[in-house]
Amino acid sequence: MAVTIHEVARRAGVSVSTVSRALAVPDLVRASTRDRVLAVAEELGYHPNRAARSLITGRTGNIGVVVPDVANPFFSAVLKGAHARAREAQQVVFLADAAEDPRVEAELVAAMGKQVDGIVLCSARMGDEELERSAGTTPLVLVNRCSPGRPSVLLDAADGMRQAVEHLAALGHRRVAHLRGPERSWSAGERLRGLRAAAPACGVEVVELGPFPPTFEAGLPAADLVLASGATAVLAYNDLMALGVMNRLAVRGVVMPAEMSVVGFDGTQVSAMTTPALTTVAAPTETAGRAAVELLLDLLAHPGRHSDVVRTLPSQLVVRATTVPPLPHAVRAGVPAPLEALS
Amino acid sequence: MAVTIHEVARRAGVSVSTVSRALAVPDLVRASTRDRVLAVAEELGYHPNRAARSLITGRTGNIGVVVPDVANPFFSAVLKGAHARAREAQQVVFLADAAEDPRVEAELVAAMGKQVDGIVLCSARMGDEELERSAGTTPLVLVNRCSPGRPSVLLDAADGMRQAVEHLAALGHRRVAHLRGPERSWSAGERLRGLRAAAPACGVEVVELGPFPPTFEAGLPAADLVLASGATAVLAYNDLMALGVMNRLAVRGVVMPAEMSVVGFDGTQVSAMTTPALTTVAAPTETAGRAAVELLLDLLAHPGRHSDVVRTLPSQLVVRATTVPPLPHAVRAGVPAPLEALS
DNA sequence: ATGAAAGCGCTAACAG
């Protein structure tokens, strides 16, 4: 059995209420008493039982994060940011993976509701009404999805698309394929909106393909569709799909970017790992996770106050231009050089 | 306020204990009574308050997963598997990201201990003594790390390395560079062990480099070291590093696999997304996550029983050999700028 | 400034 508050109280020669106060509201206890209590607590390694505490306070100290797929680098990045911020606030993160399924998503939110103070819901696929229902149960902060009157953290998808289209136009492309993301994805809609708004002004003709699931695998056959479309450039829904496209294009012997330009979105670690042939529209994913938790904490601290905050984070076009230190001549010639020479 | 057990009891015309039993131990309640209770509970949307329950049962229904880095695809895959298995057992997953820091790791395990029934600790970087101490507090299952008398799920790193070395030897490589992983990583040690055991028999000379952090970024400069070493092949610690290596090699104008063979480990989604130039030793990461939770659940159900179980999952060499359907002629003709036009 | 006492919602004996 763990150390209880009673033991601490007994050892410190005070009542349990004093111990409770010394820990939670130090100002209400005389300094000398408080110090004694704290010392004993420390010595015994006492930590309040959170279940008991939450039973009475109604707060759990936990925040939930729901994502469509943890293995998607976009979401694991958001998750990382959220976790980091939560930890700073002494909050624990509950994870739920909805497996890209709106029903599972709603179910998970409902199930989590009772064990967390609030939920960060990423790229919610569920409908608006369902979202309202969920929000009625538990404080909710949306990421990458917006819904009237709901606090949310958005990545500026439409503007990212604008940047991408202008970039391609500047490169001389006149016919561009767009691989649409999941039907129920907010950002997929935003991308489309941004595309339709920007393309005409740039004199770019758009071939719309999809919707597709946001995966590498979906990018494979999509690449063939792109080839068939006669487009000279592809705007993929995200980095994962872009990589799938590039993979298949490579197999087809298509040279990038000479014969085909590929643009990804999200700027996840994976995209950074690819060859310069992939241009991407990077979004501050980790920051989004942090921001979402921040918003949630605010919401919990001042209920009702920030209910309509929408924080939009900018996206930025990243045209890969890797610069690396030159190799010393000896190495370039194939002669092994001492390791020191390379720093 | 949420629905309490009392309301259900009142509406169903029974006592609270009957309600409690109807939900937890259905067999102890007459079928007709049980059905009535369950119906009312359903109607009211009643779910037991887990804090209250855990206060008395001492169990939380939560399991913790600690990883060095959620954004590392290897760990997000393990996490995904763990989450899936946990959900099947109605358990919730608590996530903690130790940021590759042994101290944070120990701290997180300690902090989590009181709020979970057990912890799945992935690729623990902490020392053996510290591990023992942690295990004393909370049931622990290790992934990708072994420690005497501790249940763990291992991915057969040494054997994976053997496969990789034999593969390279068969390809004719005689001088191979090895990029070592984090110093405190169990699998990094295993890889080294497997390498040293297999290399001589294959007539392969090994150039040992590192240790390195297990990241894409570390692979970049490592590639230059490899070039300087005069090796014709690289065994990278994991897929992330392998991609870093390939990236830099490409920049250096090295043709893969003609001039340099690159082998990665883990077989994460990212590696599957790269060109055929990367050979990888795939490990069943998601399965490992599932297995770890499974072991933990067993451990919780039968305390002491399975304390020394070590489940080793096989690794398997994957030599990329993508086969894709041929393009119909019409489409092939639709490629905007055929290769011929460039030469 | 501190203590005593009343529960938070639930489960687990213990009686019927």
Next chain:
DNA sequence: CTGTTAGCGCTTTCAT
């Protein structure tokens, strides 16, 4: 089979 009762460990009035 079902009801009654006693807490789980903690916070929080309400006294003092």
